[in-house]
Amino acid sequence: MTGRTPVLSVRGLSVRFLMPGGRGVAAVTDAHFDVAGGECLALIGESGCGKSVLASALLGLLPGNAQTAGAALLGDLDLLAADERTLARTVRGRLVGLVPQSPAAHLTPVRTIRSQLEETVAELTGVRGRTALRAAAEKAAARAAFPADHLDRHPHELSGGLAQRAATALALVGDAPLLLADEPTTGLDRDLVDRTVDELRRHVDTAHDVDKADSADKADSADDADNAENAGNTAGRRDRALLMITHDLAAAERVADRIAVMYAGRIVELTRAADFFGAPGPRHPYSRGLLDALPDRAFTPIPGLPPELGALPGGCAFAARCDRASDACAVQPPLTGTAACHHPHAALTEAADRA
Amino acid sequence: MLELRTVTAGYTRGAPVFRDVTLTVAPGEAVGLLGPSGCGKSTLARVAALLHRPDAGTLVVDGTPVRQWRHRAPRERRTAFGVVFQQARLSADPRLTLADLIAEPLRATGRRADAAVRVAELAATAGLTTDLLTRRPHEVSDGQLQRACVARALVLRPRWLVCDEMTAMLDASTTAALVRVVEDYRTATGAGLLAVGHDRVLLDRWCDRTVEWDALTRPRPEAATSGPPGTNKDRRDN
Ligand code: SF4
Numbered sequence: 001m002t003g004r005t006p007v008l009s010v011r012g013l014s015v016r017f018l019m020p021g022g023r024g025v026a027a028v029t030d031a032h033f034d035v036a037g038g039e040c041l042a043l044i045g046e047s048g049c050g051k052s053v054l055a056s057a058l059l060g061l062l063p064g065n066a067q068t069a070g071a072a073l074l075g076d077l078d079l080l081a082a083d084e085r086t087l088a089r090t091v092r093g094r095l096v097g098l099v100p101q102s103p104a105a106h107l108t109p110v111r112t113i114r115s116q117l118e119e120t121v122a123e124l125t126g127v128r129g130r131t132a133l134r135a136a137a138e139k140a141a142a143r144a145a146f147p148a149d150h151l152d153r154h155p156h157e158l159s160g161g162l163a164q165r166a167a168t169a170l171a172l173v174g175d176a177p178l179l180l181a182d183e184p185t186t187g188l189d190r191d192l193v194d195r196t197v198d199e200l201r202r203h204v205d206t207a208h209d210v211d212k213a214d215s216a217d218k219a220d221s222a223d224d225a226d227n228a229e230n231a232g233n234t235a236g237r238r239d240r241a242l243l244m245i246t247h248d249l250a251a252a253e254r255v256a257d258r259i260a261v262m263y264a265g266r267i268v269e270l271t272r273a274a275d276f277f278g279a280p281g282p283r284h285p286y287s288r289g290l291l292d293a294l295p296d297r298a299f300t301p302i303p304g305l306p307p308e309l310g311a312l313p314g315g316c317a318f319a320a321r322c323d324r325a326s327d328a329c330a331v332q333p334p335l336t337g338t339a340a341c342h343h344p345h346a347a348l349t350e351a352a353d354r355a
Numbered sequence: 356m357l358e359l360r361t362v363t364a365g366y367t368r369g370a371p372v373f374r375d376v377t378l379t380v381a382p383g384e385a386v387g388l389l390g391p392s393g394c395g396k397s398t399l400a401r402v403a404a405l406l407h408r409p410d411a412g413t414l415v416v417d418g419t420p421v422r423q424w425r426h427r428a429p430r431e432r433r434t435a436f437g438v439v440f441q442q443a444r445l446s447a448d449p450r451l452t453l454a455d456l457i458a459e460p461l462r463a464t465g466r467r468a469d470a471a472v473r474v475a476e477l478a479a480t481a482g483l484t485t486d487l488l489t490r491r492p493h494e495v496s497d498g499q500l501q502r503a504c505v506a507r508a509l510v511l512r513p514r515w516l517v518c519d520e521m522t523a524m525l526d527a528s529t530t531a532a533l534v535r536v537v538e539d540y541r542t543a544t545g546a547g548l549l550a551v552g553h554d555r556v557l558l559d560r561w562c563d564r565t566v567e568w569d570a571l572t573r574p575r576p577e578a579a580t581s582g583p584p585g586t587n588k589d590r591r592d593n
Contacts, residue, residue: 046526048496160392187441187523189391189553247526293527295560301532305482305499 006034007177007241008058012070013080015050015057019065025310027053029265030070032335035178037239040204042256042273044246044290046306050265051245055182058243059096060087074178093124097176099200101183103167107155113166114151117141117173124174144169145199161192165199172203179203181244185251193251197244201255204242249294253277261287264307264317271338275347283337283344286318316342356381357403357515357547362412364402365395371410372398376571378549382514385541385548387558390568397441397519400551404438404517416515434464437508437546441520443500447492453503454478454488460511477506481536498529505533509540516541516548522557534561 015028028050035041045051056062058072058079072079074095082091092098100106108116117137121127127136138148146165155163164184171179181200185193246252252259252273259276261269261284269276269284282288289302304321307313313320315330322329324343333340337347357380365371372395380386390396401407402414408424415421416432423429440446447456457477458470478488481502492500501521508516516537522530538561541548552558558565 046496046529047498047524187392190555191391249527290527293531295531295554295557299531299534299560301530301535302528305484 006036007074007239008035008243009073010034010058010070011073013054013057013072014069015053015062016067016069017063017065018067019310023310026265026312027066027309028057031262031267033260033267033270035241035243037177037241038204039239039258040201040242040244040256041258041260042244042246042252043260043262043267044249044252045262046247046290048309049262049306050309051262052182054262055180055243055245058180059092059098060084093120093171093174093176095174095176096178096180097171097174099168099171099179099181099184101186103155103160103163106167106170107163109155112152112154113141113146113158113169116166117151117169120170120173140169140173141166143172143203160188161195164188164192164196168196168199168203177240179240179242181242181246183246183248184244185246185248190250193248194254197251197255200242200244204240206240249290261290264312265309266317266340267335268318268341269339270335275338280347281345283339283347284318284341285322285324285343285345287339288345289321316340356415356417357549358413358415359399359403360413360415362399362402362409362414364398364407364409364412366398368410373572375412378403378566378571380515380547380549382547383541383545384564385538385550385562387562387565388549388551388568388571389555389558389565390551390553392553394568395572396551396568400438400517400519400549403549404436404515405433406438430464434460434511435514437511437513437516439501439504439508439516439518439521441523443497443504443524444492446504447500449492452489452491453483453495453500456492456503457488457506457510459507464511473510474506477510478503480509480539481506482532498525501525501529501533502536505536509536512544514544514546516546517551518548519551520553521550523552523554530557 010031010033013028013031017025017027019025031054033041043051043054057068060079060082062068068080070080077095079091114137117140118133121133121136121140125136127133138151141148141151144165146162146169150158150162155166158166179200184200185196188196244252244256256273259271259273260267263286269282269287271282276282276287282291286302292298292300293302302321307317307320316333319325319329326343328342333342359376359378361375361377363371363374376399388396388399398407402409405421405424405428413420416435421428421432451459454474457474461467461470461473474488478485483499483502483506487495487499518537522533525533537548540546548562550558550562555565
């Protein structure tokens, strides 16, 4: 933990889908985590583990047959309880900036990047007037390292990397305190993965302006903002937080401060990235299995398949694939310390009291 | 041998995606082709798998130059190849159950009788449980669908496998599992492999040698299809 106040505080978040025939699918169960300002939390897990559903829940984008429980607090606002009007007017883009999985699908194909940026600036900030909008759009592009001489291009004229930067620029326009990146590196080459996540990290490390619309009321707002940039995290600035949802462990290792591992809808491990990828390594057997599957590690798959979210076994959902399973595992293990497991791998400091 | 000899290919006459590429895969050999996305390596994979007719140059399979492509290729030629693509959802007929998907090449070649046994065998090999076999693609995860696509690629016992970004959309464990399925098959049958991808760490771990796209497409003398020194098991005998 960074010790800073959390930007996002997720408390017992559950999402259940009601299927025809009265069946229930437990996509997310009782998730607890915080993301602090200046921090990057990577939520990792295989496809279908519930991590994308969790992202949709935070953005209020769940389908109609979803039922949620718990809370996801962004300041005083509970994202789960917010109505569509609040979500549309104050949350998406303003409080939560979404860096999408597929920028190509997220950008409007028939319009130039400049016009999309200007429209988003007009929608999300107090900036008005053609010249001011143009300048603000160019500034937004520059922040995401999108080259100014490509602003008049259409999405299909951009490389994958530049499309990703355009999408990131759009996500940053509203200066949202929380950036939510949903599989931002899927299908990108390794170099581009590195660059994309490095840039996301940079936006976490650079404090952002507090509500531009408010400060625009003040006559000298522009100067204040620029001065604050030099002053760092002063009263008028907040740290941005990044929640990155990914199945790319290398990307997570590169930028995350903490790692949350999701399996069968539950967070089974929540720990510091340095401990997870370095020594002592993950404590949960599933997390160990994921790391051991990497081609620069053992390249050994975890046996079997994850259980169906609509037919989860009682007790630990990983038991059928776990070489440490015992009778105790028939009972759902709570998240104690950093892992939800009855027989976690040793953490160096806690090894003694576990023995 | 699977040999691409000075192949030029593309989709528009006069504007090829790549020119004069020469690449050889020996029987039993696993060659990784490493390149950034959009470079044209998928087009090369399609040529190598008889799915795309090149503009110039020759594809020689087991000593015989290929003259007919796609469905025109003779059946025994086509069935010598198993192909897996990146996007399982695009390459799988959404109306078929996974069992029918895996059996599709058997039916298409009139070997229906084998289907039940082969499907059960391959599903087990690919790590698919029986309850998944009656589902359609939209009812399974990307990883499960790709497992079925790998099973389908192996169902006719091909001598050559072409895997184009087979694991790009998959998590680490499913990646390791599917590479193992392919490698177990190759160990048992001696099939050769061309694995196209953008992940150097993966291809280096998976394949006998890794060839860089740049080295293939750069104008060069003879040696450019070799991997780095020491990794090149391919002693070309032609
Ligand atoms: S609780 Fe038991 S079955 Fe589950 S991961 Fe831990 S040891 Fe394995």
